[in-house]
Amino acid sequence: MSVDVATPARTAPEILSWSRDLVEPELRSATARLSESVKPPTYHHFGWTDGGGSGKVLRPAMALLSAEAVGSAPEPALPAAVTVELVHNFSLLHDDVVDGDATRRHRATVWKVFGVGTAILAGDALLALAAELLAERPAQLRILMIAVADLIEGQCADLRFEDRDDVDVAECRDMAKGKTAALLGASCAMGAVAGGGGREQIRQLRSFGEEIGLAFQFVDDLLGIWGEQAVTGKPVYSDLRNRKKSLPVVAALRSGTREGRQLAQLYGKPDDLTSPELARAAELVEGAGGRRWAQEQADQLLEKALSRLHAAVPRPRAEAELTALARLVARRDR
Amino acid sequence: MSVDVATPARTAPEILSWSRDLVEPELRSATARLSESVKPPTYHHFGWTDGGGSGKVLRPAMALLSAEAVGSAPEPALPAAVTVELVHNFSLLHDDVVDGDATRRHRATVWKVFGVGTAILAGDALLALAAELLAERPAQLRILMIAVADLIEGQCADLRFEDRDDVDVAECRDMAKGKTAALLGASCAMGAVAGGGGREQIRQLRSFGEEIGLAFQFVDDLLGIWGEQAVTGKPVYSDLRNRKKSLPVVAALRSGTREGRQLAQLYGKPDDLTSPELARAAELVEGAGGRRWAQEQADQLLEKALSRLHAAVPRPRAEAELTALARLVARRDR
Structure with a gap:
């Protein structure tokens, strides 16, 4: 991959730091428009x-x-950058209520501190603000709101899975497409639209974002079992504690192995799982091949994403930097 | 008021029936775009x-x-009509979760039937759909999303009032402005924008809608105490049961009367109110003057609304019909 010699590509941490410096002032000035009750949460x-x-x-x-x-320069994509972040956080606020999660980013979640009603309303306010900010950008607004619909469908599927014992890996992947891939795909597509990209470029970049989003979900599910609390900001084994039908878990449950059957028994227990049972469940997911499978999937999705990115005929430096970000996302567990 | 002789103005029930016939097919085709999980709720x-x-x-x-x-003809305002209805129902879905209301329109509420998570997500989907449908109408989108922000602020204020004993009538009115007046004002403003109205017409029609919205809230609060179950679709005394700080209740509590103080004692009880206590609370609101005050306020707001409407220099037939609707809204308790 050729990189512009004059301005060498940055590392992923440098890119994230640059992005934060560009976006955070815009995000702060956007959220300053929120009504007074919504600001504290x-x-x-x-x-x-x-x-x-x-x-x-x-x-x-x-x-x-x-x-x-x-x-393009990055600046025309600032409204896209701010509104995808608003929508991402709208969905986190509501997901924490829906899933009953008490901790996020090492802090008590909004519903835990301010109550369920306030958390719902604060999420609503972020979604409405994102739509308002895109009023003059119909193509981007449409991409974002369709991604919200996909996101909601993914979250609904996730909810239904809790009550089902027969979820298969394909359903689980579809759910992840909605929950994570849609918004990352929209982020890339909106950026490409804002930058004046061609139809095929927009399509390939959206696809790049979606594949990376799916890889992200596989890695997130791995972190939900084996992630360090210091990294995830959540208790260890948190997905197992909630008996989440995450991708590695479903792969293990459907593996046809002895470990898979033992895991099913543990997941079927009416009581809360004890600490030794949680550790045992994690071993069983690994023994049934769920951990390795999820890692392999994340790797394959990363390769697929990078080929989509390349097909968009991107500027070399941007390609190098999107590649660096993609690798970070798809490998943050290792 | 002069009315076009060729096409006489219709009565409020005729208008509502006409509006339903125009809007419901559009609403059904809009909601057909919702994702599969969101449709049943x-x-x-x-x-x-x-x-x-x-x-x-x-x-x-x-x-x-x-x-x-x-x-204008009414058709250009159909996107406005559909999206205000979507937003209204988004807010009902979330309010029922926030307030824990189990019944609406004589049916169990969505959270009661499908769970809290699904009710939150279904509401989210309606808001995102409304924004998507207005992608090509930036002025209307902006009006609607700002009304959503006001609506959320009103609902937040309502939540805070539950924990406070010192809410005054002005705060309560401000809350009602957000909760009800904002969206009715937006409905009129969006219709006027869609119809190509002038700036001053839009402003006066928005103001008309807001005053009517506030009158609506006064009447709604009266119905929340004295409404027949057959009319409201809610249990009798439902607002008193929830110890809601509704407008007539706050007026009674702040009246400085003996009845007001007795009502404060009842509202301060830790246990659920019994049926005789509920009936007594209703008597106390009336005895303290809260009922009559709320009726007078609704009447004054109606008059103010009609003068705003007239200031918009509307077509005579539309003025007659908006007046009929306004009277219906502001007097449905009597």
């Missing part, structure tokens, strides 16, 4: 009340680099 | 699964007539 959620910064701002970085990939 | 909410029709579609009627008021 939103600022808490973004980590602004205890002096911390917002999260990784991965989606904004994808939007900004996608604009660069089609030959 | 949404269709249940709209009353389409048990053969019933959607609600009164008051807001769409206001949008359609506002377009006519500025000299």
Whole structure:
């Protein structure tokens, strides 16, 4: 891959830091428009009340680099960057209520601190703000709102899976496409639209984002079992504790192995799982091949994503940097 | 008021029926775009699964007539009509979760039937759909999303009031402005924009809608205490049961009367109120003057609304019909 000699490509941490510096002031000025009651829960959620910064701002970085990939400066993609981040956080606020998660980014979740009603309303406010900010950008608005619909469908499927014992890997992948791939695909597509990219470039960059999003979900599911609390900000084994039908778990349950059957028994227990049972469940997912399979899937999705990216005929430096981000996303467990 | 002789103005029930006939097919085709998981809860909410029709579609009627008021046919206001109805129902779905209300329109609420998670997600989907449908209409989108922000602020204020004993009537009115007036104002403003109205017409029609919205809230609060179950679809005394700080209740609590103080004692009880206590609470609100005050406020708001409407220099037939709707809204308790 050839990289512009004059301005060498940056590393993923450098890109994320650059993206945060560009996006955070815009995000702060956008959220300053929120009504007074909605600000405290939103600022808490973004980590602004205890002096911390917002999260990784991965989606904004994808939007900004996608604009660069089609030959534009990053600035025209700032509205895209801000609104994908608003929508991402709208969905986190509501997901935490829906899933009953009490911790996020090492902090108590908004519903836990401010109550369920306020968390729902704060999420609503972020979604409405994102739509308002895109009023003059119909193509981007449409891409984003369709991604929201996909995201919701993924979350609904996730909810239904909790009550089912027969979820298969394909359904689980479809669900992940909605929950994670749609918004990352939209981030890239909106950036490419904002940068004036051609139809085929937009299509390939969207596809790149979707594949990376799916890889992200595989890695997220691995972290949901084996991630260190210091990294994830969640308790260890948190997905097993909630008996989540995550990708490695479903692969293990459907593996036809002895470990898979033992895992099914543990998941079927009416009581909360004890600490030794949680550790045992993690061993069983691994023994049934769920862990290795998920890692392989993430690797394959990364390769597929990079070939989509290349097919968009991107500017070399932007390609190198999107590749660096993609590798970070698909390999953050290792 | 002069009315076009060739096409006489219709009565409020005729207008609502006409509006429903125009809007419901559009609403059905819009909601057909919702994802599969979101359709069952949404269709249940709209009353389409048990053969019933959607609600009164008051807001769409206001949008359609506002377009006519500025000299347009009603059709250009159909996107406004559909999206205000989608947003209204988004807010009902979430409010029922936030308030824990188990019954709406004589049916179990969505969270009660499908679970809290699904109700939150279905509401989200309606809001995103409304934004998507207005992608090519930036002025209307902006009006609607700002109304959503006001609506959320009103609902947040409502939530905070539950924990406070010192809410005054002005705060309560401000809350009602957000909760009800904002969306009715937006309905009229969007209709006027869609119909090509002038800036001053849009401003006056928005103001008309807001005053009517506030009158609506006063009447709604009266119905929340004295409404027949057959009319409201909610249990009798439902607001008193939930110890809601509704407008007549706050007026009574702040009246400085003996009845007001007795009501405060009842509202301060830790246990659920018994049936005799509920009946007594209703008597105390009335005895403290809360009922009469709320009725007078609704009447004054109606007069103010009609003067705003007239200031918009509307087509006479549309003025007569908006007046008929306004009277219906502001007097449905009597």
